[in-house]
Amino acid sequence: MEIIPGPLLKTIDSPADLKKLPREKLHQVCDELRQYIIDVVSVHGGHFGASLGVVELTTALHYVYNTPYDQLVWDVGHQAYGHKILTGRRDNFVTNRKYNGISGFPKRSESEYDTFGVGHSSTSISAALGMAMAAKYKGETDRKTVAVIGDGSMTAGMAFEAMNHAGVANSDMLIILNDNGIGIDPNTGALKEYLTDISTSPTYNKVKDDVWKLMGKLPVGKNFTRAMGHKLVEGLKGMVNSSANLFEALKIRYFGPIDGHNVAKLVDTLKDLRDIPGPKLLHIVTTKGKGYALAEQDQTKWHAPGLFDKVTGEIFKKKFDTPQPPKYQDVFGHTLIELAERNQRIFGITPAMPSGSSLKFMMEKMPDRAFDVGICEQHAVTLSAGMATQGMRVFCNIYSSFMQRAYDQVVHDVAIQKLPVVFCLDRAGLVGDDGPTHHGAYDIAYMRCIPNIVISAPMNESELRNLMYTSQLESTDVPFVIRYPRGEGTMPEWKTEMKEITIGKGRKLKDGDGIAILSFGHPGNFAASAIRDLKLEGVNPGHYDMRFAKPLDEELLHEACQRYQKLITVEDGCIEGGFGSAVLEFMAKHNYKNEVRILGIPDRIVEHGTPKELQHECKYDAVAIKETVLEMMKDKVRVTELLG
Missing domain, CATH: 3.40.50.970 (Thiamin diphosphate (ThDP)-binding fold, Pyr/PP domains)
Structure with missing residues (x-):
């Protein structure tokens, strides 16, 4: 068109x-x-x-x-x-x-x-x-x-x-x-x-307009008129509307408001x-x-509505024949209410993203326990820390890329004091059309170097619920990061019973032969898809959902390193300093010599596109995982073809 x-x-x-x-x-x-x-x-x-x-x-x-x-x-x-x-x-x-x-x-x-x-x-x-x-x-x-x-x-x-x-x-x-x-x-x-006070003060605005009209009639030059009129108006501001002095107090001349x-x-x-x-x-x-x-x-709904009919206003939504899984954000929002109904110490805080993060559900149902603090990420983190000192368990929900703005507060106000704030990092990984300013590429790396902190990522909605449940338990006494992507759900029947997860323990999803995939978070689903396709090629990788980038499940890693000669790590974060790097550090410490490939976001600025387009470009989607396995197992594949 x-x-x-x-x-x-x-x-x-x-x-x-x-x-x-x-x-x-x-x-x-x-x-x-x-x-x-x-x-x-x-x-x-x-x-x-x-x-x-x-x-x-x-x-x-x-x-x-x-x-x-x-x-x-x-x-x-x-x-x-x-x-x-x-x-x-x-x-x-x-x-x-x-x-x-x-x-x-x-x-x-x-x-x-x-x-x-x-x-x-x-x-x-x-x-x-x-x-x-x-x-x-x-x-x-x-x-x-x-x-x-x-x-x-x-x-x-x-x-x-x-x-x-x-x-x-x-x-x-x-x-x-x-x-x-x-x-x-x-x-x-x-x-x-x-x-609002400045904009709607009828007395100030009427007097200001009258002064300018009066000064415009005086028989003097334009510059003099403007200067004198401004002085009179500035004096009237203090007399009529004292709140208008904020900008002037900072020595910035204020003009307005105008249409x-x-x-x-x-x-x-x-x-x-x-x-x-x-x-x-x-x-x-x-x-x-x-x-x-x-x-x-409806300004919130129409901030970024997607495709729509400009005449009728109908917003086009994809139609599906079968029930679709919810977004991770909505699972977070509804699960937080469940937890808050059981635990009176739970609060929710977000810096200006209640709709995007789905904290809006709790704000509507429990307005005294869920707060939007405005575009103030630093304040959101330290506010959460302050509440934590008083025994509250705060779920501080911030987009991964926006958490970068509050890094000092995470270190100084939370980690050093070992306060059990729960950081729910929404939009982790490649977010799509918003591009490099919004990609959640770096949080694994920038959080992993901080002491006293747990870093986790769910592979599906049930795992997100379990991690949220674990993070608010009395026995969890450290800062707890849960990172998850935008949208991307996998489970239509997502409302599973919540269970405690042992911190630092992953899951072995399947045994394999010759090669294993160690996945962290949602990309584990890409790995599972690749494994299903690889079965047709006669290749059978093992698969571990590691759950935690810090602390690592060393028992599972020892098993993987001892059982499989070749390993692939997969994550939706930067390769430098991320989950794969943590695995390599473990291997170096224990003198393992396995062949390892790290799949994730490369060391460059990734531009905008749909998440699927970008995951494919960055070579950590199901296709890339399959190709990497086949390339690493090419000798075995050749033998299979000859025997077949």
């Missing part, structure tokens, strides 16, 4: 083309840009509501600023679809998030207009400040830097650290606070209430702010999903 852009949009191959249009045509550009995003995402998939909400802002920024010389940083990159379309990627936009297509996030290697890679939140102000300070040092006094940050991203400590520095660095930068009250799920916390969907007003405001030196913040109010009624009404 060919998707055709509107008559104005099809003429825009760069911001230079946009600038050729008269100001009164920008409304039409915005309408066509919004419709093009709807048309493409409905057919090809991707994030949806976030980019619809900043269509006017995106258009105004590229109309006013001299991009890419002026530098624009998005936070988070879900908002940047319109930016990509206006900067030369309109015709390639149908490949967005597809294997070998363009990235779903701004990416420096993809375009000179993408000044900074932004898949994780709350980085824009720090990055933009660095750019502005470098421009000042190089004498590029005409170069402007803009950070666009959502109010959800503003909750993270890093954003405040950056603003704290920006106020004294006195570099020429503009922070645009895109305030729509939602990230993926609704925003939480005092900052949300504070921004983020009035493109003409945005153009005028940005032109004025471009001429004001120093650090400043423009507060705009927008609606996530603007222009598509269903997305405006």
Whole structure:
């Protein structure tokens, strides 16, 4: 299906083309840009509501600023679809998030207009400040830097650290606070209430408007009028609405709030702010999903809905003839409620991902024992540690790639103190379309080097339930990591009786001949599939589900090393420092000389694509396991063929 852009949009191959249009045509550009995003995402998939909400802002920024010389940083990159379309990627936009297509996030290697890679939140102000300070040092006094940050991203400590520095660095930068009250799920916390207070204070906003109108009538020059009006407004802020002083207290000049969907007003405001030196913040109010009624009404559902009928709003779901297994996330969410009903000490915490992680189930049923703390991974970990000191058993649910943001807290606040926090690392392994910023590739390696910590991974839903049950027992007195992939369930009848697992004990799934596969976590299912196919080739590998990367099941490893000359390890984590490396360390310690192949994520950045495409590319899917076994057992296969 060919998707055709509107008559104005099809003429825009760069911001230079946009600038050729008269100001009164920008409304039409915005309408066509919004419709093009709807048309493409409905057919090809991707994030949806976030980019619809900043269509006017995106258009105004590229109309006013001299991009890419002026530098624009998005936070988070879900908002940047319109930016990509206006900067030369309109015709390639149908490949967005597809294997070998363009990235779903701004990416420096993809375009000179993408000044900074932004898949994780709350980085824009720090990055933009660095750019502005470098421009000042190089004498590029005409170069402007803009950070666009959502109010959800503003909750993270890093954003405040950056603003704290920006106020004294006195570099020429503009922070645009895109305030729509939602990230993926609704925003939480005092900052949300504070921004709402600014946005809705009728007294402050009416007085401010009256002052600007009054100053516009005074018979003095424009610059004087603007300067005096700003001084009066700033004084009124403190008198009428004291909460508006937060940004000013950090020495960042505050402007707004203004309607983020009035493109003409945005153009005028940005032109004025471009001429004001120093650090400043423009507060705009927008609606996530603007222009598509269903997305405006249910912003969480329409953050990334998948394929849908743009006319009826029907979201297309795959239909199956037989019952399908649930996602690991949903098994986690429902199992946690079961455990919490039995154990009053259990709590659930997530940093801004209650829907994605399925902690939403517990938040709905037990709102006093499950919390969304906002995009604050560091806080989530140390909050969990604090509760653990008081005897609580906290399940801290964080995406694997986001846990990287809280690494010091895991070491300093949890492991050193040996506090029994349960880290449920969702989205472990290759997550797919979100690409390298979201792949959970490194957690085995970065957790394995920390003392006092258990690292586990279930092969199926029943094993996930057993690990969760084991992690909350009184006898489990150490930090406990459970990692599992996005989706990927295997058991339609998943609600099995929960049993304690001995920490550090794996399972022998089958005996074999000549070669054995040691799998860790969900890739054990790939190994099982390969073994079924290999039976037809006359090859019979043994199979061990190791369950734990730390501590290792040394009894099983001794058995495997002594019984099988050839071994293959399989994991959905980085090869360097991961589960396979742990097996090699064990073998070196005990002087084993077996032939070993390690299958997992290679030592390079893996781009985006479906999980199956990427697992095949990285050579640890069922096909790759089968090929590796056959290559290692080629002499035996030749003998079998000759005898056959």
